[in-house]
Amino acid sequence: MVLLPSRPPLFLLFLASLLLLSSTARAHMIELAAGKKECFFEDLHAEDKMTVTYQVGGGGHLDIDFWLKDPNSKIIYNQHRNPTGTFTFTSAIDGRYQYCFSNEMSTVSPKTVSFNVHGVIYVPDDGQTAPIEREIRALADSLQDVKDEQEYIVVRERVHRNTAESTNSRVKYWSIFQGAALMLVCAWQVYYLKAFFEVKRVI
Template sequence: MVQLQDCLHATSEIMASAESLSKQPPITTARRSRLAVSMILLLLLLPLLSSAVELTFELPDNAKECFHEDIEMGVSTQLEFQVVTGGHYDVDVTVEGPGRDVLYREIKQQYGQFQFITKVQGTYQVCFSNEFSTFSHKLVYMDLQVGEEKPLPGVGEHQTAMTQMESSSLKVHENLNTVLDYQTHHRLQESKGRKRAEELNETVLYWAVGESIAIVGIALAQVLILKNFFGDKHTLRAG
C-alpha cells in the first residue's frame, strides 16, 4: 500500500511538473512531439530491461525439472518459488553451483526464497523434483533474479542533475516494478485459493452423491424389510 501511495505521489509530481512547464515560455510543437515520443518509447522499453527469469511450469509426478543459468562471479542472485497447484502443494528444490556443490536444498516445501552471491563464474543449476509423488502433478512458479536491474537508457549519461520530470519518471518506474511484483504474488495466491476451492467443491459433491445413494439404498432396504414383516406367511404341514 505504501508503494502504491508512492506511485500516486510520483504521478502527482509529474502532473505538477507538467503544470509548471505550462507556465513557462511556450514550447514548440516539434519539441512537444519529440518529448511525447521519447516518453512512449521509454514506457515500452521498461518491460525489456529486467534481468529476471520468471515462469510457471508443470511438474509431472515422478519427474524432475532443472534450469541452467550462466552467471558471472560476484553477482547477487535471488530465487523465489511457490507451488501453485497439485497434491500437498510441496516440491523438492535444489540449487547447485558450477562444481555441482549444493548451495541450497529444501525437501517438500510449498514456497521459499533463497538469495546468494556467486563465488565463481559458471553455469548454475536450479532443480525442482516431484519424484516422491506417484500420481500428483504440480504447477510451480519460479522467479530467478540475476544481478541488479539495468539502468534506464540515458540515465548514466547525464552530466548534470536530472530535472523534476526525469526524477518523477524514475520514481514511477520503480513503483511500477513493485506493483508488478505485488500483482504477480496476488495472482498466485488467487490461483492457489481458487484451486483449493474447486477441490473442496469437488469433494463435497462426491460426498453428497455418495450420501444420497446411501440414503436411497437404506430407504429401499427398510421398505423391503417392512414388506416382509407384514406379508402373508405360508405354513408347511407335514402329510
C-alpha cells in the same frame, strides 16, 4: 537567450540509473511429471546478485525439492518438499550456476511450478553516484519484491480456487450418494415392515 538547466532532467537520471542497474527478470511456469526434475542455468560474474522465487501451483501435496549449485557443483542452497521459497545470493565466482526443481519424491502426482528469476549485474560505486540513483536502485529492488508478492498471491488464489472446486465436487457427489442410500434404506424398511405384518395363511 535560452537558459540551459544546470542539472540533467530527472528522467535522464532515471534512465541512466536503470542502465547502470542492468536488472533482468523472467517469469516461467513448468510442468514436472512424477519422478522427474528440471534444471536451469545462469551465467554470472563475481558480485552479481540473483534471486529465485518459486511457488507450487498444483499437484499432490503442493511440495517440491529445490537446490542451487555454484560452478564447482557445490550446493549453496537446498530445500526439501516446500510449497514455496525465495533465495537471494551474491555470486562469489564467475561461472555457470545451476538451479533445479525436482519432483522425484512423487511416484504418481505431477506438479505445476511457477518461478521467477531476476538479477542485478554488479556495478561498482565509485563514490560519484548521485543520491537519486541510489534511491532509484532501491526503488527498483522494492518494485521487484512487490511483483514477486503479487505473483505469489495469484498462484495462491489459483491453488485455493482449485481446492474449493474440488471440495465442492466432493460435497456434491457425497450428497448424491447420501440421497441414494437414504432412498434404498427407506425402500428396504417399507419392504421389511410389510413382510413383518403380513398375515401368512396355511391352506
